[in-house]
Amino acid sequence: MPPILITGAGRRVGLYLADTLRADGYPILAHHRSPSAALEQRAGHDFVLLSADLETEQGALRLAEAVCRHTTSLRAIIHNASVFETTQRNPHEAAAQAQRFFGLHVLAPYLLNEALRPLLKKCPEVPADILHITDISVHRPEPCYDLYCASKAGLANLTRSYAQRFAPHIKVNMIAPGPILFPDGFPGEERNRILARTPLAMEGGPQAIYLAVRYLLDNAFVTGTELRVDGGQSIVP
Numbered sequence: 001m002p003p004i005l006i007t008g009a010g011r012r013v014g015l016y017l018a019d020t021l022r023a024d025g026y027p028i029l030a031h032h033r034s035p036s037a038a039l040e041q042r043a044g045h046d047f048v049l050l051s052a053d054l055e056t057e058q059g060a061l062r063l064a065e066a067v068c069r070h071t072t073s074l075r076a077i078i079h080n081a082s083v084f085e086t087t088q089r090n091p092h093e094a095a096a097q098a099q100r101f102f103g104l105h106v107l108a109p110y111l112l113n114e115a116l117r118p119l120l121k122k123c124p125e126v127p128a129d130i131l132h133i134t135d136i137s138v139h140r141p142e143p144c145y146d147l148y149c150a151s152k153a154g155l156a157n158l159t160r161s162y163a164q165r166f167a168p169h170i171k172v173n174m175i176a177p178g179p180i181l182f183p184d185g186f187p188g189e190e191r192n193r194i195l196a197r198t199p200l201a202m203e204g205g206p207q208a209i210y211l212a213v214r215y216l217l218d219n220a221f222v223t224g225t226e227l228r229v230d231g232g233q234s235i236v237p
C-alpha cells in the first residue's frame, strides 16, 4: 500500500491521525515543522519523518521533493498543518500574519497538490484522496479570527476546484471541524461560550476527525464535498 502524507503530524489531531492510520496498515509520511520526542519514538520504515516550514513557497516545494525521494506513489495527502491566532490590530503585523495564514492554508496545499498529483495518480487503489482540513468557521467567521477564517475559506474553495480538475483519478474533499481540541491555555470563559452554542455540548476529540477521514478514504463515490464535524454548531442560528 502506498503511504499517506499527513502535514502537521507532530502533535494533537495530526499525530492521532498518523497513529490510527498506521494502525490501519498505511505507511505514514509524517510531516512536521518542529522536532518532537513523540515523533522520534515512532520513526521507522513505515513511519517516515519529513520536516518543512510550510509558510513559504520554498518549504512546500522542499517537502514535495522529499516526498518524491521516499516514494513513487501516494494513497492520500491530508492537509492538516495549521496556525490558529487572533488577528493583530496593528496593520503591519496583520499583513505579516496574512502571509503566514495564506501561505500555510492555501499556497502550501496548492503547491503540494500540484507537485504530488503524479504520485497520487500512480496509486493502485483508485481513486486516491486529497483531504483538506478546514474549519466550520468558514461558514460563520469569528471576527477576531477574521484572517485565519478567510484563509481557511480559501482552502475550502480550492477543494472544489481540485475536485473537478483531479477527477476521476483523485477525490478531493474537506473536513470542517468545530471544537475538536481546544488549544492549551484557551480561556475557560471563551471555551464555555463556544460549547454553549454547540448542540452536542462537548469537544469532539481527534477520533471524530479520524472517523471522518476513514469515511472519505473508504467511499469511492464522494468528491468535492464538505464533511462537517462540528457537534452541530453550524445549524445553530
Ligand SMILES: NC(=O)c1ccc[n+]([C@@H]2O[C@H](COP(=O)([O-])OP(=O)(O)OC[C@H]3O[C@@H](n4cnc5c(N)ncnc54)[C@H](OP(=O)(O)O)[C@@H]3O)[C@@H](O)[C@H]2O)c1
Binding pocket: 007, 008, 009, 010, 011, 012, 013, 014, 032, 033, 034, 035, 052, 053, 054, 055, 079, 080, 081, 082, 083, 084, 104, 133, 134, 135, 136, 176, 177, 178, 179, 180, 181, 182, 183
Ligand atoms: N482543534 C480544533 O478544535 C480545531 C477546530 C477547527 C479546525 N481545526 C483544524 O484541524 C486541524 C488540526 O487541528 P489541531 O488543533 O491539531 O492543529 P494545531 O495544533 O494548531 O496545529 C497542527 C500542526 O500544524 C503545524 N504547523 C503550524 N505551523 C506550521 C508551519 N509554518 N509549517 C509546518 N507546519 C506547521 C504544527 O507543527 P509544529 O508542532 O511543528 O509547530 C502542528 O503540528 C487544523 O487544520 C485546524 O485548523 C481544529
